[in-house]
Amino acid sequence: xxxxxxxxxxxxxxxxxxxxxxxxxxxxxxxxxxxxxxxxxxxxxxxxxxxxxxxxxxxxxxxxxxxxxxxxxxxxxxxxxxxxxxxxxxxxxxxxxxxxxxxxxxxxxxxxxxxxxxxxxxxxxxxxxxxxxxxxxxxxxxxxxxxxxxxxxxxxxxxxxxxxxxxxxxxxxxxxxxxxxxxxxxxxxxxxxxxxxxxxxxxxxxxxxxxxxxxxxxxxxxxxxxxxxxxxxxxxxxxxxxxxxxxxxxxxxxxxxxxxxxxxxxxxxxxxxxxxxxxxxxxxxxxxxxxxxxxxxxxxxxxxxxxxxxxxxxxxxxxxxxxxxxxxxxxxxxxxxxxxxxxxxxxxxxxxxxxxxxxxxxxxxxxxxxxxxxxxxxxxxxxxxxxxxxxxxxxxxxxxxxxxxxxxxxxxxxxxxxxxxxxxxxxxxxxxxxxxxxxxxxxxxxxxxxxxxxxxxxxxxxxxxxxxxxxxxxxxxxxxxxxxxxxxxxxxxxxxxxxxxxxxxxxxxxxxxxxxxxxxxxxxxxxxxxxxxxxxxxxxxxxxxxxxxxxxxxxxxxxxxxxxxxxxxxxxxxxxxxxxxxxxxxxxxxxxxxxxxxxxxxxxxxxxxxxxxxxxxxxxxxxxxxxxxxxxxxxxxxxxxxxxxxxxxxxxxxxxxxxxxxxxxxxxxxxxxxxxxxxxxxxxxxxxxxxxxxxxxxxxxxxxxxxxxxxxxxxxxxxxxxxxxxxxxxxxxxxxxxxxxxxxxxxxxxxxxxxxxxxxxxxxxxxxxxxxxxxxxxxxxxxxxxxxxxxxxxxxxxxxxxxxxxxxxxxxxxxxxxxxxxxxxxxxxxxxxxxxxxxxxxxxxxxxxxxxxxxxxxxxxxxxxxxx
Numbered sequence: 001x002x003x004x005x006x007x008x009x010x011x012x013x014x015x016x017x018x019x020x021x022x023x024x025x026x027x028x029x030x031x032x033x034x035x036x037x038x039x040x041x042x043x044x045x046x047x048x049x050x051x052x053x054x055x056x057x058x059x060x061x062x063x064x065x066x067x068x069x070x071x072x073x074x075x076x077x078x079x080x081x082x083x084x085x086x087x088x089x090x091x092x093x094x095x096x097x098x099x100x101x102x103x104x105x106x107x108x109x110x111x112x113x114x115x116x117x118x119x120x121x122x123x124x125x126x127x128x129x130x131x132x133x134x135x136x137x138x139x140x141x142x143x144x145x146x147x148x149x150x151x152x153x154x155x156x157x158x159x160x161x162x163x164x165x166x167x168x169x170x171x172x173x174x175x176x177x178x179x180x181x182x183x184x185x186x187x188x189x190x191x192x193x194x195x196x197x198x199x200x201x202x203x204x205x206x207x208x209x210x211x212x213x214x215x216x217x218x219x220x221x222x223x224x225x226x227x228x229x230x231x232x233x234x235x236x237x238x239x240x241x242x243x244x245x246x247x248x249x250x251x252x253x254x255x256x257x258x259x260x261x262x263x264x265x266x267x268x269x270x271x272x273x274x275x276x277x278x279x280x281x282x283x284x285x286x287x288x289x290x291x292x293x294x295x296x297x298x299x300x301x302x303x304x305x306x307x308x309x310x311x312x313x314x315x316x317x318x319x320x321x322x323x324x325x326x327x328x329x330x331x332x333x334x335x336x337x338x339x340x341x342x343x344x345x346x347x348x349x350x351x352x353x354x355x356x357x358x359x360x361x362x363x364x365x366x367x368x369x370x371x372x373x374x375x376x377x378x379x380x381x382x383x384x385x386x387x388x389x390x391x392x393x394x395x396x397x398x399x400x401x402x403x404x405x406x407x408x409x410x411x412x413x414x415x416x417x418x419x420x421x422x423x424x425x426x427x428x429x430x431x432x433x434x435x436x437x438x439x440x441x442x443x444x445x446x447x448x449x450x451x452x453x454x455x456x457x458x459x460x461x462x463x464x465x466x467x468x469x470x471x472x473x474x475x476x477x478x479x480x481x482x483x484x485x486x487x488x489x490x491x492x493x494x495x496x497x498x499x500x501x502x503x504x505x506x507x508x509x510x511x512x513x514x515x516x517x518x519x520x521x522x523x524x525x526x527x528x529x530x531x532x533x534x535x536x537x538x539x540x541x542x543x544x545x546x547x548x549x550x551x552x553x554x555x556x557x558x559x560x561x562x563x564x565x566x567x568x569x570x571x572x573x574x575x576x577x578x579x580x581x582x583x584x585x586x587x588x589x590x591x592x593x594x595x596x597x598x599x600x601x602x603x604x605x606x607x608x609x610x611x612x613x614x615x616x617x618x619x620x621x622x623x624x625x626x627x628x629x630x631x632x633x634x635x636x637x638x639x640x641x642x643x644x645x646x647x648x649x650x651x652x653x654x655x656x657x658x659x660x661x662x663x664x665x666x667x668x669x670x671x672x673x674x675x676x677x678x679x680x681x682x683x684x685x686x687x688x689x690x691x692x693x694x695x696x697x698x699x700x701x702x703x704x705x706x707x708x709x710x711x712x713x714x715x716x717x718x719x720x721x722x723x724x725x726x727x728x729x730x731x732x733x734x735x736x737x738x739x740x741x742x743x744x745x746x747x748x749x750x751x752x753x754x755x756x757x758x759x760x761x762x763x764x765x766x767x768x769x770x771x772x773x774x775x776x777x778x779x780x781x782x783x784x785x786x787x788x789x790x791x792x793x794x795x796x797x798x799x800x801x802x803x804x805x806x807x808x809x810x811x812x813x814x815x816x817x818x819x820x821x822x823x824x825x826x827x828x829x830x831x832x833x834x835x836x837x838x839x840x841x842x843x844x845x846x847x848x849x850x851x852x853x854x855x856x857x858x859x860x861x862x863x864x865x866x867x868x
Contacts, residue, residue: 015126064140118152121150133158198240274336275290343369350364401427445480455487499597512550533545586606607643612744620643657679661673673703750764811838842854
């Protein structure tokens, strides 16, 4: 994959004598490239001799003669057209021994015999010699020179070293070719071909994050995916490969070449990487402290030097060490355990001599915070932690969590404990870190908290349970209730997990009083008003917007967990982010902690989106996964009617929807009726059937007279706007849809509005742009036909910026930081010559000639979204 240019060069020069060296990072595909060269040369009728120096051989065999003998013997039948070839082979075999390598004269004779062997090979006709991993030899120069002397075309592979230099001297080669990282498109294609199916965007994002700069390295990508498959973390959902347990980090496999870099330094390298991969990182000035805490047997300083040189660690100008490969940090954490032990040992080392000096206080606080509860309680550390936290500034929320948790822990049973608990809880809710909240509640209950603290803990215990999809544990329930009644938040969580309906006012009554009670100073604004959108969210079991209204600015949309994934489905469908919505729907399919009603609604939305995208098979699979006795019968009919319409049968689509709507009359599935009735109105308007139109409008009015809700009132407005060719009505419907923010409804309303508006260009163009943004091919086709019917030219999509690979973006960023070519080569892990080639291309793309002009250009900068 992605090596066609290099292949073409090697095949073009297949009859030209000389040594071509192909170099690249471990895992860049050097061996795979040689195998493809062999295959294509064989198809061209050429004779090829493969020699691999990767296998086991005696340590004393510095010339790799054993690999040469094995290769010639294995392929002897293809080569033996010269009678003297066997004599030359026997001569090499006699000389090849450990005693030969002990004498300079004997080594000379051995090399001459090897050269003679390859000269005899040339007598059989033109031949290409392929030497894999030639740099693994102890003395590759003499070995290659003896082969080179015979006059064959030779292709040898070697690794790029940590400094970006090849393992074989450039002066030895007639030509040097470097395997660069795969491009974005090539990497995505390799991933898809390897898995035999498309890969879900969320899974690809998680693997990309774990690999970091190694994302374009094919060997690393393939081995990581194989490891995920071996661990059972990959699943096929609706034709796409998805990642199980997306909250867990992705680790590099145990055999990855980066572990070879760490191996010489043993435990010292593991400890350095473990700390450098933490959210706070490891500072250079803390390395001596780590050595003192771990003992003199480990050389952490030398490990840091070599890991920075090898590109495993990145050292900023301020001396902060960070691991460049999150997957490596995750793998080290699996085998070395938590970093809390290291932080505890370093904190204890600093506390041996009493209170630290003022300039050492932040360092002590960072290790006390990192140690957590592994460090015995010391109340004098609370003030140090609070002062150090104020100096943190803008940092990862996990770092601030460590500081606040450590302050609460060391406060013990003091009077400050309650305030510290409130501070920690509010921070965790604002950071949406519900796993940490779930771990904290049992610990807080062990300290026999007061009634106010217990009420606050009941709120966060219920919040954690709802967001993680796990009922409140029996031990936590017992600690929260004691001899009193079950707290209202916990009771609400019980009703939720029992599948009972919920309402916005009910949630506000359960959570808001206790949450506000812990804020006597009124520092937090009052919650937002509960409107119709919140009622719709409750009807579909989407609690995220409800909690956003109830808890106000304290609440942040979570990024992980079943509740977060379901909210991504609902919000993504409404906002037009259909790729993200479908990815979240697939995640829900492989989770065991999802509310079944939410899963049903997510499947219906996924079927609807796939239908508009023209993915009929996937739409049918999503729809078939919904049971007959579901919670949303009219919503299911809404999808079925759309599916029949996409299949070319609008009449049957209307009949299916009308029968279901007439039988239900909006009583059992009020939310589904609010979707189905506008769809029937749209079908009636497109079919120009007045009888259908009158029936649908009458049904909408009948439903509103029975329900009298805001949802039913808005549905009547929308139905009337779609059915009646009246500018006032369609404007009211358009205003309603824009307030709701439903992308699909906005496309349909814009198309209907264009029929009665005096200047339809703006609305039709808007409908076309929305349809393109969501990737709905059928909506795009409708929008195009509507524009052509009004004589409006369909806009031509042009690329707004040139595509840049990750390597090009990294080089531009290094240029903007004033780095030299050598520094760039070490940071990006390519050779200086390759950096020069990239710069030449980047100058052409940016239309400039100097590094300064490239640095100040717009190339590679993020574009701001500019409205019409």
